[in-house]
Amino acid sequence: MASCKKEKFSLKDELFNAGKVEKIAMEIKAVYSPFDTINFTQDTLDKFPKLELKERIYHIRDMLHKYLPKDYQEAVNILLQALPPELDPSKSDDDFGDFIYAPYSEYVTAYGCSEEHLAFSLQALREITKRFSVEFAIRDFINKYPVQTLVMLEACANSENYHERRLASEGLRMRLPWAKKLTIDYREPLKHLELLYSDKTRYVTRSVANHLNDIAKVDAPLVLETLKRWKKRKKQEPKEMDFIISHSLRTLVKQGNSEALAMLGYVQNLPIEVKEVTLKSASVQVGEALEFEVEIVALDDVKLMVDYIVHFQTKAGKLSPKVHKLKKLELKKGEKIILTKKHLFRVNMSTRTLYAGEHLLEVQINGTIIHRKNFELKV
16 A cells, blocks of 8 residues: 655745746736746746745845846836735734745845935835735845834834834834844834834734834833833723733743733732642653642732743753743632643754753742752753
């Protein structure tokens, strides 16, 4: 009997494939008849097997440059005319658009980030972002022409289109994943966030919260003061404001920041009794799980955020902590709960190398370490 092996999912092939390349080729041909769809498609696809996801974006960009007119503004006008209709303005979240249009904004950045084309390029990016976010491409303009680009992004923050409004936050995030580092002061974009935190669209408010979470990693007091001010102004619906606060403070909560926890209703003078943490075994083999439990008794009504911290051995023989969420709960006076957890030490972890030796487990409640237990990891 022949084996039926399931093919491994490939994100780069899902987002960038023959069908998608043919799609944009025909869209360009429809507005620019000289466009050589056959050779553009062939040249683009020939290198795809050797290219990773981001490399495919840059390759398509370069193929567009090869087959479009050499005059920059003429070429970009063709791309703009070939764009599909704007994304559905009635939606409120998770409407990212089609990745196949990412090369269009990269084209603008690569060939139009200059004083000569600045106004034209910034306007082009505003149009493209209504089909697929230009949060990565805009960063070259922010770094090279900060004054003009920040003015453009302020206009985006006041736009009726929520994709433009999101760009005014997301494009300015100081630690946007996989993105080029910004050279402007991280406090500069706060004036844009002031215009956006009261937005009625979750796609925008999530970006604002992610933006503040980035800043919290370097300036916790600024983020805490900003959130308190926003909450006091009552420009945002209470439920959505609670989401923004919670999502903005997630790094500080992991760090056990008492002020952040207090904003979320987690007090530090806990009316609880905690029994000693119990480990199923004092040693664990890689590929197996560390099993533990903790018993909590409420001496009064209380709201708890329970985390556990695994301190991993490093190559240098030091311990490196990693915080993990365990449970959020509310207990009534006299109520008892036993929390259990199995933490798997995976073989061939992608995020860290596991080393044998003594490790440390800590249980943290509302930012305070309650108990510690040593255990041995065997490799």
